[in-house]
Amino acid sequence: MLLRLVPEFELRRDVVPWLAAQGWPAALDTSENSSALYIVNVERNGKIIYTWKGSQRNTHIGLYDLQSKQNEHLYTFEKDLHIISCSVNNERTLLAVSFRHYTEDETASQLLQSVSKYLTLLIEIHPINNVRVLKAVDSCVRVQFLYPVEDRNASTESRLLLVSEDKYIEQFDIRVVAEEHKVVIQKSGQLPRAKVADDLVWAQWDMMEQRLFYIVPKESKSTLRCVQFYPDENFNSILESHLDISLNDTQLKLVNFGYDYCQDQDVASKSLNLQVFTSKAGGLCVCCSLACDTPDEITYSIYFLHKGYNKTFTVSLERTESHQLKEVAFMNLDYYVAAYLPGQFLHLLNIQHPDLLCHSLFLTGEDARIDTLQNYPIRSPLVSTILDCEAGSLYAVSISDSTLLQLLQKSKQDSERLAALHCALLYFQHTEDLEMQIIRWISENLSTCHSFDPIQEFIVASLYCRMCPETQNLDKLLPYTSLLDWIGVVPGVICATDIISLPVLEFQNSKGFWEKLNSNLESVKYAEPQLHYHNNVLRREWRNLSEEGAFSSGHLGLCDERGSAGEFAVFHIMSRILEAANGMCMPLPPGFHTLHLGLGVRCLPLHTLLHYIDIGVLQLTETCVRKLLKDLDDTEQNEKLKLSIVMRLPEALGQKVRQFWNHPINANLIARKYVKVLLENLGNRQCSRSIPERFSVPVEFLPLNYLTSMLTEIENQGVHPYEKQDHVNARFVEEMALKHTMTFLGLKYS
Secondary structure, three states: OOEEEEEEEEHHHHHHHHHHHOOOOOOOOOOOOOOOEEEEEEOOOOEEEEEEEOOOOOEEEEEEEOOOOEEEEEEEEOOOOEEEEEEEOOOOOEEEEEEEOOOOOOOHHHHOOOOOOEEEEEEEEOOEEEEEEEEEEOOOEEEEEOOOOOOOOOOOEEEEEEEEOOOEEEEEEEEEEEEOOEEEEOOOOOOOEEEEEEOOOEEEEEOOOOEEEEEEEEOOEEEEEEEEEOOOOOEEEEEEEEEOOOOOOOOOEEEOOOOOHHHHHHHHOOOOEEEEEEOOOOOEEEEEEEOOOOOOEEEEEEEEOOOOEEEEEEEEOOOOOOOOOOOOEEEEOOOEEEEEEOOOEEEEEEOOOOOOHHHOEEEEHHHHOOOOOOOOOEEOOOOOEEEEOOOOEEEEEEEOHHHHHHHHHHOOOHHHHHHHHHHHHHHOOOOHHHHHHHHHHHHHHHHHOOOOOHHHHHHHHHHHHHHHHHOOOHHHOOOOOOOOOOOOOOOOEEEEEEEOOOOEEOOOOOOOHHHHHHHHHHHHHHOOOOOOOOOHHHHHHHHHHHHHOOOOOOOOOOOOOOOOHHHHHHHHHHHHHHHHHHHOOOOOOOOHHHHHHHHHHHHOOHHHHHHHHHOOOOOOOHHHHHHHHHHOOOOHHHHHHHHHHHHOOOHHHHHHHHHHOOOHHHHHHHHHHHHHHHHHHHHHOOOOOOOOOOOOOOOOOHHHHHHHHHHHHHHHOOOOOOOOOOOOOHHHHHHHHHHHHHHHHOOOOO
16 A cells, blocks of 8 residues: 555554553443443644543543653543543643533433533643533534643643534633642633634634634635734744635534544534645645535545645546545645545645646556545544544554555556655655666666656756755755646546635744745746746756766776676666766766766777767767776777777877876877878968978989978977877877878888
8 A cells, every 4th residue: 555554543552451450441442322432633743632522421532642641530420421522631640521411312302401402621631620611502513622842841821722513713821820739710700711712614723833724705706814823922824825726515514633433423524625735845625525416426626725726626436336436535744635436546746846747646456545534524633644533543654665665566657656766766765776666667667758858857856856845945946847738638537727816924024934935926026937947058068067077987898708798788877877867967977978988998898889879878088098098908809899999089088098098009100190180280370491302312202202391391390289199200200101002002111
């Protein structure tokens, strides 16, 4: 399975044995007439609140600490109550509880009494002492304590959010005092309270960052707002964004405000399935599943608020049995959002780079199966965490690297391959072992990827994940992909993209997430279109740099045998790497061209080698040419190779390396070059001398006599264009020319 789920907490494993040891047996049965045991809330510090019914139908509340792996009994009601919501403050001195006042089996006469249907209490539990009534109403109420920063000392003040089904949220300020090992609420009349939000139809609590997201309906559109709660201050409205989501439902939907299993099941079928997810890099997404009139399709939207657009996906379902179709579950994996429909599909959406569909991984069938999550509802209260409310289990969720590699190996679709490749490189950062396995896969599958270059994607993604964490905002400039666009399709998925208005931020000097979100929004507003490596100016500049510089030496093995099969494979891969790097105008590691040329010498026939050099696939480096000229002996085949190489050397490089080949052919070339330069300079000079009638040398070969006479005259006039090669003089040129002529005529030279 692609998603790996590790149980961090299970009622059956972590609570039931403790209850049995304490003499409080409880069954894992949520039916109405049982001793129900279920999770009520998950607090910020990793403490899980649960409730169960005792043998006398008493209602108990307990707490499990994920860090210490210990259970703690918090409170007991001497009555059979249905707990709706429960929260404990950070110091575990106060407990807020909301419950239905009457059970279903109570008589009608009791219901007719003038007593409210729901009750919300504030209880002193350190030790158990006084009880205060916060609300006695006929509408459901949820409670949630705010949590300060982790390293702050115990506070004398606690703040409590109260969320009413009547569509308002208020905050209570609760001051406490310590009295003889007791912590009690100050007796100062009514508790101070402040209105946080009203007229809302949906709200979500972000427990880790202490943020409240809520939606207020506005005519044709809805407005998403966010309130940030601070450790030592009050709260501020910090974000507003307009969404084109129609909210006709009149029932309030709450997310992460505790978990009332029975009520959540009833509300889920009637209200909007919507969640807000944030990421560490400043991503802000609104995930929403939409009603669809077609029975064999399902539609869901992801609003990438930090990017300024919305993507709506319509998925064709493989099986349309009505009893199997349930709402899409959204999970926050930080770098990805997962949209999951059991038995149908698993869709990992890239939050950082959602513009190209091929960077999101869409799986169906067995690949999309998650055995652990067969029941509903599930929640994502924390990043990379899943809560299965019905099973009473909390899971840490992550992407399986082994499954991802298997998917990369077996997939035949370019979209899946590219999404898996980016996921492996960017989600897992730069794990060397994983990178080596990906390199091995690329080496074996170069020719099977038709719509993208896997080497280019590997280079870009590897650079991206290494450099971005070290340099702030570099991800706004450094591309994450070499693709300009994606013209392929994902089978069974239709994607529509709409531009949306950017959210408005109202804050000053905020740090952390809000600062990063603001940076993302600013880049969307003012940045140029996404930078890519396909740039002619960049290409020209890189060509100039590569011509000026030289790479350092690398390992080069030459001694006369042909290259092995492994060397042929490496040469082929290096050629593809060179092609990929040239396409992006990117530099290659020092010594790359030297090693590439050395392998070419070993693996290619001479005519193919020279062709690769002429078209620029192989580059003549000083290190490699020098090694060729010095280390290869002067067999007939090697003479042809050396001569062909020397003839193709650029002027500056040729002057540096020809001296390493001590051979008549090379001497002949030096002499020819010398004569050519002398004659070129002679044509540029006004020579007023007269040609002598007679020379001191024999006149057997008049052209040679004339040449040597002219060279001598030029040298006597002080023309020395080849001063660095001071062993080249007229006598040397004469000897070389004579030897070359006699060899050409088939005469013996002594």
